[in-house]
Amino acid sequence: MMARQMTGAKMVVQALKDQGVDTVFGYPGGAVLPIYDEVFLQNDIRHILVRHEQGAVHAAEGYARSTGKPGVVLVTSGPGATNAVTGLTDALLDSIPLVVLTGQVPTFMIGTDGFQEADTVGITRPCTKHNWLVSDTDNLADTLHQAFHVATTGRPGPVLVDIPKDVQFANGTYVAPKTASNRRYKPQLKADIQVVTKLAEAMEKAEKPVFYTGGGVINSGPAATQLLRELVQATNFPVTSTLMGLGAYPASGKNWIGMLGMHGLYEANLAMHDCDLMINIGARFDDRITGRLDAFSPGSTKAHIDIDPSSVNKVIQVDIPVIGDVAHVLEDLLRIWKSRGRKTNKAAVGKWWDQIEDWKSVNCLDYKPSSKTIKPQYALQRLQELTKNHDRYITTEVGQHQMWAAQYLHFEDPNRFMTSGGLGTMGYGFPASIGVQLAHPEALVINVAGEASWLMNMQEMGTAMQYRAPVKQFIMNNERLGMVRQWQELLHGERYSHTWSESLPDFVKLAEAFGAKGIICKDPADLDDAIMEMITHDGPVIFDCLVEKHENCFPMIPSGKPHNEMLMGDASTKGVIDAGGSVLV
Amino acid sequence: MSVLNIEKGSTSHSAYQLRDPNADITERHTLAVLVDNEAGVLARVIGLFAGRGYNIESLTVSEIDHESHRSRITVVTSGTPAVINQIKAQLGRIVPVHEVHDLTVEGPSVERELALFKVAGTGDKRVEALRLADIFRANVVDSTLESFVFETTGTSEKIDAFADLLRPLGLIEVARTGVAALSRGQK
Numbered sequence: 119m120m121a122r123q124m125t126g127a128k129m130v131v132q133a134l135k136d137q138g139v140d141t142v143f144g145y146p147g148g149a150v151l152p153i154y155d156e157v158f159l160q161n162d163i164r165h166i167l168v169r170h171e172q173g174a175v176h177a178a179e180g181y182a183r184s185t186g187k188p189g190v191v192l193v194t195s196g197p198g199a200t201n202a203v204t205g206l207t208d209a210l211l212d213s214i215p216l217v218v219l220t221g222q223v224p225t226f227m228i229g230t231d232g233f234q235e236a237d238t239v240g241i242t243r244p245c246t247k248h249n250w251l252v253s254d255t256d257n258l259a260d261t262l263h264q265a266f267h268v269a270t271t272g273r274p275g276p277v278l279v280d281i282p283k284d285v286q287f288a289n290g291t292y293v294a295p296k297t298a299s300n301r302r303y304k305p306q307l308k309a310d311i312q313v314v315t316k317l318a319e320a321m322e323k324a325e326k327p328v329f330y331t332g333g334g335v336i337n338s339g340p341a342a343t344q345l346l347r348e349l350v351q352a353t354n355f356p357v358t359s360t361l362m363g364l365g366a367y368p369a370s371g372k373n374w375i376g377m378l379g380m381h382g383l384y385e386a387n388l389a390m391h392d393c394d395l396m397i398n399i400g401a402r403f404d405d406r407i408t409g410r411l412d413a414f415s416p417g418s419t420k421a422h423i424d425i426d427p428s429s430v431n432k433v434i435q436v437d438i439p440v441i442g443d444v445a446h447v448l449e450d451l452l453r454i455w456k457s458r459g460r461k462t463n464k465a466a467v468g469k470w471w472d473q474i475e476d477w478k479s480v481n482c483l484d485y486k487p488s489s490k491t492i493k494p495q496y497a498l499q500r501l502q503e504l505t506k507n508h509d510r511y512i513t514t515e516v517g518q519h520q521m522w523a524a525q526y527l528h529f530e531d532p533n534r535f536m537t538s539g540g541l542g543t544m545g546y547g548f549p550a551s552i553g554v555q556l557a558h559p560e561a562l563v564i565n566v567a568g569e570a571s572w573l574m575n576m577q578e579m580g581t582a583m584q585y586r587a588p589v590k591q592f593i594m595n596n597e598r599l600g601m602v603r604q605w606q607e608l609l610h611g612e613r614y615s616h617t618w619s620e621s622l623p624d625f626v627k628l629a630e631a632f633g634a635k636g637i638i639c640k641d642p643a644d645l646d647d648a649i650m651e652m653i654t655h656d657g658p659v660i661f662d663c664l665v666e667k668h669e670n671c672f673p674m675i676p677s678g679k680p681h682n683e684m685l686m687g688d689a690s691t692k693g694v695i696d697a698g699g700s701v702l703v
Numbered sequence: 704m705s706v707l708n709i710e711k712g713s714t715s716h717s718a719y720q721l722r723d724p725n726a727d728i729t730e731r732h733t734l735a736v737l738v739d740n741e742a743g744v745l746a747r748v749i750g751l752f753a754g755r756g757y758n759i760e761s762l763t764v765s766e767i768d769h770e771s772h773r774s775r776i777t778v779v780t781s782g783t784p785a786v787i788n789q790i791k792a793q794l795g796r797i798v799p800v801h802e803v804h805d806l807t808v809e810g811p812s813v814e815r816e817l818a819l820f821k822v823a824g825t826g827d828k829r830v831e832a833l834r835l836a837d838i839f840r841a842n843v844v845d846s847t848l849e850s851f852v853f854e855t856t857g858t859s860e861k862i863d864a865f866a867d868l869l870r871p872l873g874l875i876e877v878a879r880t881g882v883a884a885l886s887r888g889q890k
Binding site: 239240243244247248249251268302303426427428430431432435 | 742743746747750754785788789792793795796797798799801
């Protein structure tokens with residue numbers, strides 16, 4: 119394509135089109151007016167007007183995670199940019215590709231404390247993978263293409279391009295993506311074959327192996343998921359996953375042993391603790407996973423497949439570091455392992471499975487049922503049962519409901535479960551559900567929420583209504599900040615400091631005030647009908663599910679404890695966490 | 704599952720105490736970081752050290768190739784081997800960073816620092832300062848009847864030693880550039 123002259127504002131829209139963007143989440147303001155003019159003058163890119171910039175970023179995250187494409191955000195300078203910071207940090211910690219475009223005061227005003235001026239690149243430097251301040255229209259198109267390249271290459275992440283208003287007005291030369299400069303950023307995709315061979319050798323000998331998979335499998339793309347499933351089937355090794363990796367291996371798969379970690383399954387955590395070969399695929403030994411570091415899986419050989427060298431040996435020293443993209447590594451690993459004769463220690467692995475079945479029989483997700491109040495676990499079991507055959511996407515907020523959703527809902531495919539893992543952002547789920555729904559208009563999109571988290575971004579009801587996004591807000595209302603309350607019970611002498619939800623709205627009336635449907639349910643006997651009513655309603659629904667107020671989320675590895683010292687639902691929990699544990703989060 | 708028995712007063716194991724400072728010996732490493740000289744690149748490098756709690760003992764930066772706008776940042780840092788490895792990996796992750804070299808482990812290297820010392824005084828002290836400057840092969844770059852400014856180049860240790868000797872002789876101001884370093888040999 120010939121280089122063309124156009125304004126900076128037009129370049130932004132042209133670059134988005136050339137990058138294949140179909141949806142932008144944004145909020146206008148003074149410093150992005152020229153770009154909004156160009157948005158107005160075209161029909162190829164759909165602009166979704168959110169009600170708060172944080173909502174725009176989370177919606178873009180939901181869009182990105184459910185499609186595998188980068189999410190795009192357009193906001194103004196100053197408060198527009200600072201409101202985006204939480205979403206940027208969330209996307210950085212969960213490795214979600216985002217391109218966030220911010221307006222900026224004109225270049226000649228930068229540094230004068232102008233109206234709605236903020237040092238956006240300074241503020242967002244530590245919460246983006248990379249960011250740019252564009253000071254010349256001639257560099258704008260090139261920078262935008264670089265931004266997409268960096269956001270989606272290697273370990274994905276959010277990037278930000280700050281565009282002063284005079285740069286938007288001025289004319290410059292547009293370059294197409296192909297002719298854009300700087301393709302220097304090229305993380306290594308293929309791993310060292312010798313190291314992969316070493317891993318294959320370890321797999322042949324392993325007596326108690328476990329695959330510990332994470333969000334990196336999903337980020338690597340559909341090929342990685344396919345290869346993982348093939349590898350698991352071929353080796354018959356058990357597979358567990360982090361919160362971020364759920365769905366990469368199907369929950370109905372016969373080698374699935376459930377999620378691991380602080381609220382992971384008994385069998386998964388004990389398998390991690392007792393294994394002799396741990397194969398970490400695209401996970402990062404987060405503190406929610408490892409528990410007490412010096413007691414983490416003490417007897418195992420550890421392999422770690424990760425595209426980001428800084429993730430390897432960061433908290434856990436591993437024996438077999440494999441730096442590369444999950445799909446590329448698994449392809450090589452399978453090929454090498456097959457060419458060496460597809461060997462595993464079948465007898466030992468069989469015994470290992472007997473042990474795991476034994477742990478499974480503990481039935482760690484058991485809870486005391488009730489015919490009077492809706493137990494949150496029961497609500498999710500019914501939700502699972504009644505929605506499992508739908509084309510279903512789940513988002514969550516943060517807290518107990520999030521962990522219960524991970525435990526009781528089952529994910530058969532990747533990109534179906536969107537949750538704030540690393541940052542733990544309350545208020546993530548609702549806007550994320552809108553982003554998912556807009557990417558998948560025919561699908562059933564449910565945000566499993568707590569009432570407190572949900573209120574943090576409830577203004578997005580306006581967005582859901584305006585764009586007819588029929589998102590279902592399944593609020594498990596215990597009138598408490600349940601997870602914090604649980605910690606206060608276990609760690610802070612049952613002093614429930616500010617963890618109840620006072621002055622809650624009438625959620626049915628709130629829904630109706632926005633023109634949506636509201637449903638309230640408090641009797642377990644009515645639950646199925648109410649859920650069906652929610653699913654079949656063609657439009658946004660706020661479902662106020664009044665659940666047991668003091669239910670705790672189990673199993674739980676208390677802070678400062680190793681994997682083999684889990685608390686179970688029926689255990690006495692008083693005083694089990696010592697002073698050392700209480701300093702942890 | 705029975706109730707857990709936790710020993711009272713057992714050591715805490717904070718998730719944040721990832722590196723036991725006593726578990727390994729702290730080492731001093733000199734890193735050379737080659738970067739694109741673009742806006743904010745130094746802030747990215749410094750922000751990484753500040754944000755993740757790494758030490759900076761010395762830092763120098765200058766554009767070394769004006770055509771390709773390449774800068775060289777020399778950082779002297781300290782930490783356990785695991786921390787040093789993590790610092791290098793984190794630096795390598797920054798988009799405008801081209802290369803990270805650990806001059807301390809990649810073979811022999813030379814390190815130099817330039818320093819300016821202002822010494823004020825008269826009589827014997829002034830004569831002694833000049834004599835020491837000669838011993839340390841420092842140049843006099845400014846002189847008045849009651850002061851000298853000496854310029855010297857050398858390892859940080861040599862500069863420390865010179866400063867220590869000048870202090871009783873009327874040392875009133877010091878400026879140091881920080882360490883610049885290169886690997887030895889033809890590579």
